[in-house]
Amino acid sequence: MVREGVKSALADLGDALDIFEAEDLDGIYRLLDQGIDLDLILLDLKMPGMKGIETLQALKQAAPDVAVAILSAYNHRNLVQQALDSGADGYIPKASRKEVMLNAIRLVLAGEIYIPSLLLSADPAEETPQEPDKPAPHPFNLTARQQEIFALMQTGLSNKEIAREAGCTEGTVKAHVTAILKSLSVTSRAKAIALKWDT
Template sequence: MTIRIVLADDQAMIRAGLRMVVESEPGMEVVGEAADGAEAVALARRVQPDVVLMDIAMPRMDGLTAARRLLDAPRPPKVVMLTTFDTDENLYAALRAGTSGFLLKVSPPEQLVEAIRVVAAGDGLLDPAVTTRVIASFAGRHEPVRPPQLAELTPRELEVLRMLARGLTNAEIARELFVGEATVKTHVARVLMKLNLRDRAQAVVFAYESGVVTPGSALG
């Protein structure tokens, strides 16, 4: 199955470079380009991509605002934020908005390709070490709030949520629990549904902000 991608960046040269990398990879197709956030939202709603590579700093509408609007749609794409600056504030804001991850524009081509595959498949975190570190750092600044929907999780689902917070892939969770990947996929889907979360990146944010895990306890 071909992964359909929209590129959103206000610099034409950046878009051209991204397109060159993406279209040199089998199973990937660029289905549109946008030069600002508002254009990205309109384009993505029209062409229904699987993944949007979204610059954070754009005119008219910034990338985070555009991402939030796209992710509020009934069938949202996966959104990966692109930035020049490796700042924890940007990453945390992007993850809380419901994006699937964060990528530096200077990342090597193979990292870009792998990021697209990871978020399109939905079975792993984009750069789990960075993601869990940043979420733990920011979530630890506030008292955890335990939402009532946590009571809906079974003990096994709660265990899976803790493993998601460690950044484990479905395959890694399967090995730890001695079950098949299909079983893990079902558990993850139920966790996301019961907690009303879009993807596993939001599950990590939820796990820390609700106190299911605490900074330091889920890392490693």
């Protein structure tokens, strides 16, 4: 029933869409073994055969050229972050409206990372009052980690090179870049780098 609902929603992406279904993880690998040229895998972390994030990592290794977006009812911030850190190209909560899901899929198919709003918004539980001797917030509300990534972006490094310098995965860098562009209200990396402010 869930797959039928997803198929119905995906029909709005266009008539040229070919959809292949898999009821478990083995079914996904069978599709890959058939040599089908897939553009995107919509993956449920709780589908039969899945063993959490480790399985996602294995799937990305088996099909490195295929985008993988998580479609899940589990919306815990830590789980979303783990999935993105492990190479997921997007994390779409099942509670999302159809338009949100379709826009997320379009973004992933365009080679970008989709980050749900729950991860981009501040977590009140993690916030602490700012002490007087701490530096003032960044003008564009970038986190300390995002400032570090952005500083590396300004040197002209690629995402792969930034990942090596920052000691994280390339998927994590992509997620940070997407969040940075959103915070800066720009649509491209070049426009973000062109911005200037006093630090």
